Amino acid sequence: MNDTVTLPLTVFVVDDEPLARRRLKELLDDCAVQIELQVVGEAGNGQEALDKLSATPAEVVLLDIRMPQMDGLELAQHLNKLDHPPVIIFTTAYDAYAIKAFEQRAIDYLLKPIRLGRLFEALTRARDAVPIRTELLQELMPEARSHLSVHERGRIILVPIEEVIYLRAEMKYVTVRTAQREYLIEESLTALEKEYAARFVRIHRSCLVAKAAVAGFEKGGEEGESGWLLKLHGLDERLPVSRRQWSGVKALGNTGEQGA
Amino acid sequence: MPRTRSINQNIPLPDFRNLGTVLRMVLLVNGIALFMALAQADSPDGLWQQMLYGSALFQPVLLSTLLALYVLNPWLRRVTYRQAVGFIILLVGFFTLAIARLGGELFAASEGTAGFVESRRCLIAALIALLMLGYFRWRDLALSPARGAARLQALQARIRPHFLFNSINAVLAIVKSEPKRAETALEDMADLFRMAMNDAHELVALKDEVALAERYLALEQLRMGERLQLRWHLRDMPQDALIPPLVLQPLLENAVYHGIEPLAAGGLIEVSLYLGDRRLHLEVRNPLSATAAKTDGNHIALANIRERLALLFDVEAEYRVERGDDSYAVHIIIPYREKEAP
Numbered sequence: 001m002n003d004t005v006t007l008p009l010t011v012f013v014v015d016d017e018p019l020a021r022r023r024l025k026e027l028l029d030d031c032a033v034q035i036e037l038q039v040v041g042e043a044g045n046g047q048e049a050l051d052k053l054s055a056t057p058a059e060v061v062l063l064d065i066r067m068p069q070m071d072g073l074e075l076a077q078h079l080n081k082l083d084h085p086p087v088i089i090f091t092t093a094y095d096a097y098a099i100k101a102f103e104q105r106a107i108d109y110l111l112k113p114i115r116l117g118r119l120f121e122a123l124t125r126a127r128d129a130v131p132i133r134t135e136l137l138q139e140l141m142p143e144a145r146s147h148l149s150v151h152e153r154g155r156i157i158l159v160p161i162e163e164v165i166y167l168r169a170e171m172k173y174v175t176v177r178t179a180q181r182e183y184l185i186e187e188s189l190t191a192l193e194k195e196y197a198a199r200f201v202r203i204h205r206s207c208l209v210a211k212a213a214v215a216g217f218e219k220g221g222e223e224g225e226s227g228w229l230l231k232l233h234g235l236d237e238r239l240p241v242s243r244r245q246w247s248g249v250k251a252l253g254n255t256g257e258q259g260a
Numbered sequence: 261m262p263r264t265r266s267i268n269q270n271i272p273l274p275d276f277r278n279l280g281t282v283l284r285m286v287l288l289v290n291g292i293a294l295f296m297a298l299a300q301a302d303s304p305d306g307l308w309q310q311m312l313y314g315s316a317l318f319q320p321v322l323l324s325t326l327l328a329l330y331v332l333n334p335w336l337r338r339v340t341y342r343q344a345v346g347f348i349i350l351l352v353g354f355f356t357l358a359i360a361r362l363g364g365e366l367f368a369a370s371e372g373t374a375g376f377v378e379s380r381r382c383l384i385a386a387l388i389a390l391l392m393l394g395y396f397r398w399r400d401l402a403l404s405p406a407r408g409a410a411r412l413q414a415l416q417a418r419i420r421p422h423f424l425f426n427s428i429n430a431v432l433a434i435v436k437s438e439p440k441r442a443e444t445a446l447e448d449m450a451d452l453f454r455m456a457m458n459d460a461h462e463l464v465a466l467k468d469e470v471a472l473a474e475r476y477l478a479l480e481q482l483r484m485g486e487r488l489q490l491r492w493h494l495r496d497m498p499q500d501a502l503i504p505p506l507v508l509q510p511l512l513e514n515a516v517y518h519g520i521e522p523l524a525a526g527g528l529i530e531v532s533l534y535l536g537d538r539r540l541h542l543e544v545r546n547p548l549s550a551t552a553a554k555t556d557g558n559h560i561a562l563a564n565i566r567e568r569l570a571l572l573f574d575v576e577a578e579y580r581v582e583r584g585d586d587s588y589a590v591h592i593i594i595p596y597r598e599k600e601a602p
Contacts, residue, residue, distance in 0.1 A: 016524070017426065017483050023433035045524055066422065068524040068549075093429065094421030113429040 006036065009127060012058035012086065013042040014049045014075070016067040024062060024091070024114065031120050046070040046147070050078060050156045057084040060126045062110070065092040070158070073098070073141040077134050078149040081156055085131040089122050101140050107132055144195045148176055150183040159183060161199065165213045165235055167192055169206040179234040203230055203249050204242045214252045217241070273336060273344050274396040276329035278595075280574025285326065285392060292388055293318045321355045321385055328355075345393055349386050356385040403571040420517075430483045445482055448475040455505070463502035465599060466533065466540070470494065473509050473531075480516050487526025488516065496534035502597045503540065504572055510561040511544040511590055519546030519588060540596045545589040562590065569594060 011028060015021045021042050028039050040058045043049035046069065053061070061079060065072040076088050090109040092098060102109045108122050108129070147158040163178045169189040176183040193200065193208055200208040213233050220229040220238065228246060229238040241249055274281045293314040301307035328351055329336070336344045360378050427449060435442040455472050481488050508531075515529050527547035534541050562581075569577040569592065578593040 017430065018485055019430040019433040019483060020426070023429055026433070026436075068522050093425035112425050113432050 009035065009037040009060060009123060010040045010056075010058040011037055011123070012040055012049070012053060012061045014044075014061060014067075014072070015042075015064040015091065016044050017064075018044070020064065020091075020112065024119075027114060027116055027119050030116055031123060034120065035123055037123065046075045046078065047158050049075060050082070050149070050158065053079065053082055053086065054155055057082065058086050059084075060123065061086040061088050063088050063090055065090055065095050065098055070146055071141075073137060074145050074147070076132065077137045077141075077145065078147070078156060078158065080131060080134045080137070081149055081151060087126045087129045087131055089126060098140065105136055105140075107136070107140075144199075148183075148185055148187075150176065150185055152183070157183070161196065165210055165232060166239065167200065167208040177235070201249060201252060203245050204240060205244075207239060209239065211252055214249075217250070272400055273341060274400075275574075276326070276333045276336070278574050279576055281396070282326060282330075283575065284395075286322065288392060288395065289318060289322050289388060290315070292391075317381070320359045321352065324355045324359070325352055325389075345390075348393065349389055352385045352389040353382045356382050400571070403567060426483055427479050434482075441482075445479060448479050451475050452479070452509075455509075458505070462505070463597065464505045466497065466501040466503050467499055469503060469505065469508045470497070470533070473512050476509055476512060477516075477529075480520075484520065484526060487523070488520050489526065489528040491528060491530045493530065493532040493534070498535045498540065498596065498598075500599045501535070501540050502599055503542075503594065504568060507565055507568075507592065508542060508544075510565060511542070511592075514561055514590075515544050515546035515588075519548060522549040523547060535596060536593075538596050539593050542592045542594075543589060545587060548584070548586050548588045565592070 013021050013024050013028075015024065021044075025039055025042070028037065031037060040056050041052045043052055045067065049061075063072040063076060063079075067075075072090055072092075076090075079086060079088065090098070090102065090107070091112055091114065092109060093112040099109065099111075101107075108125065110118055110122060145161065147160055148164070150157045150159060159176060159178065164176055165179065166177050167189060168175045168177070172186070173184045174187055174189055174192065176185055189206065189208060193202055196208075199210060199212075201211050201214075203209050209230060209232070213235075215231040215233045217228045217230055218238070220227070227243065228241045228250075230241050230249070231238060276282070294311065297307055297310035297314050301310045325348075329348070336347070339347070357378060360381060427445070431442050431445045431449075434445075451472065452475060477488070477490060481490075512529065512531070519529065520527050530543075530545040532541070532543040532545075566579050569579060573594055576595045578591075580591040580593075582589040582591065
């Protein structure tokens with residue numbers, strides 16, 4: 001016997017369908033007879049889940065894959081940024097692609113309608129499991145993330161990628177600029193450029209701009225060096241375009257002006 | 261017992277009251293006339309002459325045949341295909357002879373042996389009629405996989421794993437706390453499956469299709485709750501109208517799957533069914549999320565509806581898609597057919 005007192009396993013439920021959450025909580029109640037556990041909360045979408053889990057961490061998150069706005073595979077990556085990343089057990093009604101991938105990588109998942117026995121097994125295993133690595137989750141989701149997540153005063157904020165006007169590398173951070181404000185994220189600009197190749201274009205060694213935000217160009221220069229400055233939709237700022245990137249960027253201005 | 265009009269006997273006969281059928285016949289017969297003129301002419305003037313002459317011979321037979329078929333259409337649909345074909349051949353032969361005998365100078369067989377010329381014309385007319393029927397038969401065969409496929413697709417969509425398992429999951433969630441509601445949900449599911457497994461060849465009453473659609477939406481609402489809002493505009497709906505089965509419900513399925521599910525806050529689906537200009541209008545409108553607007557989505561179901569409408573109503577059916585920045589609407593217009601009196 002173990003000498004240490006085992007605390008109840010804390011569990012959190014994420015699903016966009018209220019009845020699916022209700023069913024899962026009923027099953028968890030049934031499990032509680034055999035395994036000490038406590039349901040610490042539930043959420044219907046990504047931001048709600050991040051907010052509640054920052055306030056009350058849980059060891060295990062039961063996470064639905066198919067949800068509006070942000071699917072479970074992406075939310076799992078953002079959940080990994082929490083101070084105490086949870087062990088995730090995915091739930092899905094059907095998702096041929098994901099299930100195959102989970103099996104190859106030995107990631108736990110539950111098929112809806114969920115059976116009590118399977119849930120019990122998964123929870124028992126979860127006690128000793130470690131969170132799924134972010135790189136593994138990225139492999140599971142070949143398409144780009146729909147949101148960037150920002151750590152801010154103990155909270156994790158989701159920024160929809162379509163609101164981002166530009167991304168600029170500064171020291172060890174990347175500044176994320178939207179029409180309203182700036183955020184700082186700890187990601188590499190090169191990785192972001194690769195992930196969002198369809199949406200952003202590099203205009204400078206340290207800057208990616210959303211193609212849709214390009215309003216045009218004007219002659220100008222910084223520190224005596226003459227060159228091109230990029231004008232933006234929705235922001236008064238001007239961004240310098242480096243000589244190296246100019247040839248690839250200038251065509252965007254034409255289409256931008258026609259579109260304007 | 262009310263008898264719904266069969267839209268498919270063992271072998272279907274074209275609907276001779278359909279504008280598309282009539283247009284196809286006029287174009288084809290004149291095309292053949294032109295071809296024959298080309299085959300016979302040896303000078304440009306001759307070609308012109310032959311065309312005029314051929315047209316003068318063909319047109320009266322064609323028009324009287326079309327008129328007779330229009331009038332006899334309901335009767336023709338009741339006899340077997342063989343009987344109908346035999347009758348149409350006789351009809352065409354009769355008109356050819358009658359016009360040659362009674363049409364006066366222009367139509368009379370002036371040269372050669374009158375008897376031979378007359379039987380030659382009858383034979384040509386009969387061959388053209390057969391060719392025409394053969395064409396419609398071929399067209400029907402070419403398009404008819406759409407009918408079988410509709411059933412299969414409706415079934416697959418119903419058994420779309422996502423829908424099936426999530427619905428069962430939702431029912432399981434309420435089976436203890438709200439057994440009545442769980443019962444209704446299971447009954448709705450049974451009805452949906454039954455409809456999809458039914459023979460999709462008969463026209464069905466519009467109000468039955470509406471009832472089925474309501475069952476389907478009740479199930480979706482069970483899962484999605486407040487997120488799925490509905491507005492029905494049925495005040496001007498003709499109660500007795502007949503429509504092909506599995507047209508309305510797949511449209512709604514599409515609207516839910518591509519319109520409501522991707523939206524976190526959900527949205528409104530609007531269904532309008534009304535009679536306008538003696539035609540039946542079906543319109544389904546749903547919101548479109550920014551991401552769904554970009555992807556093409558699964559339009560197999562919609563393509564299938566379109567094919568089946570073309571097969572059933574030819575040019576008399578219209579199918580329009582309005583794609584806005586944040587909304588998507590499918591508008592279908594089909595001829596208004598009433599339920600036959602019992």
